[in-house]
Amino acid sequence: MKRGIIRFDNCRLTNTASTVGKKENEGPLSKYFDLFDNDEYFGTDSWEKAESEMASRCIDELLKKCGYVYEDIDLITGGDLLNQCVSSSFTAKRTGIPYIGLYGACSTAVLAILTASAYVENGYAEKAIAFASSHYCSAEKQYRFPLDYGGQRKPTSQCTVTGCGAFMIEKEGGLKIKEGLPGIIKDAGITDADNMGAAMAPAAVDTIKRYFSMSDCSPSDFDIIATGDLGREGYELACELLKKEGMDLCGKLTDCGMLIYDIDAQDTHSGGSGCGCSAAVTASLFYNKLTYGDAKDILLIGTGALLSQTTALQGQTIPAIAHLVRIGK
Amino acid sequence: MKRGIIRFDNCRLTNTASTVGKKENEGPLSKYFDLFDNDEYFGTDSWEKAESEMASRCIDELLKKCGYVYEDIDLITGGDLLNQCVSSSFTAKRTGIPYIGLYGACSTAVLAILTASAYVENGYAEKAIAFASSHYCSAEKQYRFPLDYGGQRKPTSQCTVTGCGAFMIEKEGGLKIKEGLPGIIKDAGITDADNMGAAMAPAAVDTIKRYFSMSDCSPSDFDIIATGDLGREGYELACELLKKEGMDLCGKLTDCGMLIYDIDAQDTHSGGSGCGCSAAVTASLFYNKLTYGDAKDILLIGTGALLSQTTALQGQTIPAIAHLVRIGK
Numbered sequence: 086m087k088r089g090i091i092r093f094d095n096c097r098l099t100n101t102a103s104t105v106g107k108k109e110n111e112g113p114l115s116k117y118f119d120l121f122d123n124d125e126y127f128g129t130d131s132w133e134k135a136e137s138e139m140a141s142r143c144i145d146e147l148l149k150k151c152g153y154v155y156e157d158i159d160l161i162t163g164g165d166l167l168n169q170c171v172s173s174s175f176t177a178k179r180t181g182i183p184y185i186g187l188y189g190a191c192s193t194a195v196l197a198i199l200t201a202s203a204y205v206e207n208g209y210a211e212k213a214i215a216f217a218s219s220h221y222c223s224a225e226k227q228y229r230f231p232l233d234y235g236g237q238r239k240p241t242s243q244c245t246v247t248g249c250g251a252f253m254i255e256k257e258g259g260l261k262i263k264e265g266l267p268g269i270i271k272d273a274g275i276t277d278a279d280n281m282g283a284a285m286a287p288a289a290v291d292t293i294k295r296y297f298s299m300s301d302c303s304p305s306d307f308d309i310i311a312t313g314d315l316g317r318e319g320y321e322l323a324c325e326l327l328k329k330e331g332m333d334l335c336g337k338l339t340d341c342g343m344l345i346y347d348i349d350a351q352d353t354h355s356g357g358s359g360c361g362c363s364a365a366v367t368a369s370l371f372y373n374k375l376t377y378g379d380a381k382d383i384l385l386i387g388t389g390a391l392l393s394q395t396t397a398l399q400g401q402t403i404p405a406i407a408h409l410v411r412i413g414k
Numbered sequence: 415m416k417r418g419i420i421r422f423d424n425c426r427l428t429n430t431a432s433t434v435g436k437k438e439n440e441g442p443l444s445k446y447f448d449l450f451d452n453d454e455y456f457g458t459d460s461w462e463k464a465e466s467e468m469a470s471r472c473i474d475e476l477l478k479k480c481g482y483v484y485e486d487i488d489l490i491t492g493g494d495l496l497n498q499c500v501s502s503s504f505t506a507k508r509t510g511i512p513y514i515g516l517y518g519a520c521s522t523a524v525l526a527i528l529t530a531s532a533y534v535e536n537g538y539a540e541k542a543i544a545f546a547s548s549h550y551c552s553a554e555k556q557y558r559f560p561l562d563y564g565g566q567r568k569p570t571s572q573c574t575v576t577g578c579g580a581f582m583i584e585k586e587g588g589l590k591i592k593e594g595l596p597g598i599i600k601d602a603g604i605t606d607a608d609n610m611g612a613a614m615a616p617a618a619v620d621t622i623k624r625y626f627s628m629s630d631c632s633p634s635d636f637d638i639i640a641t642g643d644l645g646r647e648g649y650e651l652a653c654e655l656l657k658k659e660g661m662d663l664c665g666k667l668t669d670c671g672m673l674i675y676d677i678d679a680q681d682t683h684s685g686g687s688g689c690g691c692s693a694a695v696t697a698s699l700f701y702n703k704l705t706y707g708d709a710k711d712i713l714l715i716g717t718g719a720l721l722s723q724t725t726a727l728q729g730q731t732i733p734a735i736a737h738l739v740r741i742g743k
Contacts (some may be wrong), residue, residue: 088488117466134728167720168497168498169497171721171725174733177599178599178720178733183596184596185516186517188493188498188733203533207535211416268513269510270503272507278594391503391730393497393498394498395496396462396500396504399460404447405515
């Protein structure tokens with residue numbers, strides 16, 4: 086069992102919900118999202134409140150789809166990118182559900198699914214919600230510049246997804262959450278906060294390599310192997326690194342950051358990023374594919390760059406992590 | 415099981431380590447701490463790096479006490495107060511151990527013990543480390559004012575503990591980690607970020623009340639019932655609220671924030687706070703009492719105020735959470 090793959094036998098993904106912003110809803114996955122709002126404030130008066138409002142709508146939509154109310158749920162796990170994870174705390178507060186706050190940067194959606202699954206599998210919770218969110222405006226303000234500044238973006242930079250994905254995890258029904266593997270932090274020595282794909286690629290490769298070294302499966306057993314938000318830059322780097330490791334992912338490797346936008350037409354440089362990226366893509370496109378038979382087995386590798394503005398300004402390198410879950414029929 | 419107490423049968427606290435700063439080492443618990451440093455920079459060139467260095471020394475000390483090396487450990491869970499939890503990420507990076515990042519503000523030590531316990535209990539990990547840290551200087555800089563500013567502190571304010579506590583959790587040996595209960599976020603409508611005790615007291619009371627409403631035990635079965643860092647202000651409020659609920663804790667309620675300093679002599683206003691407060695007190699005093707027979711059964715209620723500087727400046731109230739673990743012979 087030492088540092089091994091976690092195997093779940095009684096853990097199901099019974100439903101999902103996704104809420105996105107205007108830009109995401111204008112992208113190629115539009116038809117898969119449950120809710121969107123063209124108002125970047127989501128009816129509130131600050132971007133931070135907007136993110137929490139968006140996440141709350143997502144969780145309420147999930148409950149509506151399941152026919153549940155807050156009181157039916159035993160546990161909620163989640164997180165976001167804001168300082169002190171306040172979007173998630175204020176979202177969880179509204180629900181009154183016992184809450185486990187997580188921080189995994191953009192890997193948080195997978196970390197939340199993994200944590201909720203461990204609780205449901207072992208009977209600590211009968212029904213649990215996992216969620217993760219990010220908001221373009223709150224993230225830009227915090228990590229880079231206020232939008233009004235009109236700063237130029239580097240070609241390797243990514244566009245933080247305004248989006249939330251929420252997942253209902255129960256003992257029975259729906260899709261199987263089959264396995265999980267917590268990530269190990271890797272540091273490629275990158276100091277450029279505008280090239281997080283390059284910082285995260287080695288962590289993704291490490292987790293994929295560890296998984297297949299311990300699994301009975303080969304990449305050809307999966308319909309989709311998806312990283313969270315490496316973006317085009319990080320994806321290409323991950324492919325190179327995997328080749329060096331002698332790993333052939335059979336053309337099955339994709340990346341949520343490349344799927345959520347029409348990268349060039351929507352001028353998103355290297356693609357999407359943020360906790361909401363893999364959360365919204367998994368809760369929409371991947372859930373749909375699995376539910377309607379277009380895919381039977383998916384490996385999802387959530388990727389997170391564990392920097393803060395302070396560590397970046399102090400010249401520190403960017404550590405990254407990649408957590409894995411396997412979801413299938 | 416619905417929102418019930420989590421019962422652990424195969425989960426032990428086999429050792430602990432604590433590292434603190436100068437002020438904490440001058441306080442009443444001095445003899446119980448493993449390591450201290452009179453240099454607030456811990457040999458580094460920034461307060462953020464200092465916090466991570468302090469946490470790393472704590473984890474290395476824990477491994478030394480146990481006779482283990484990084485490679486023996488399957489999982490590390492932890493968190494801190496810094497933006498994007500960078501102290502913990504940089505600490506976990508050094509270890510190369512699979513990492514689950516948590517955010518529970520000052521409740522993080524208990525949240526980390528709870529999460530690591532769930533993994534060990536169910537065989538997902540054989541050996542896991544839980545840890546949490548805070549640093550007075552990095553916290554003041556981030557939440558309030560740079561220290562050089564010399565701002566006056568309110569009487570209700572608390573002093574962020576410079577400290578880290580780390581816990582080795584395994585299947586056998588040592589003390590029993592008997593039970594856990596994840597917290598529900600409560601919001602008392604407090605907006606004064608200098609009175610976090612008042613914000614956290616209702617969350618602590620809610621968790622204590624929920625625990626005893628579901629447990630076969632009564633408060634008299636415990637030697638110590640300790641909240642994390644309510645401080646003197648929050649402790650008095652919690653006692654009042656418990657009385658209103660008809661709960662008599664038999665004079666057994668104490669608070670890590672009141673234990674770690676000689677509050678008046680050390681001029682710490684309402685007492686200690688920060689993730690490192692309950693972490694260091696539990697890893698030193700409480701672990702010592704349990705190990706040497708001065709206590710047989712302890713309830714630890716980690717308390718966290720889930721605010722950020724942004725939410726405080728935007729006039730939002732302070733949500734709070736309290737997670738519980740029971741540790742005993």
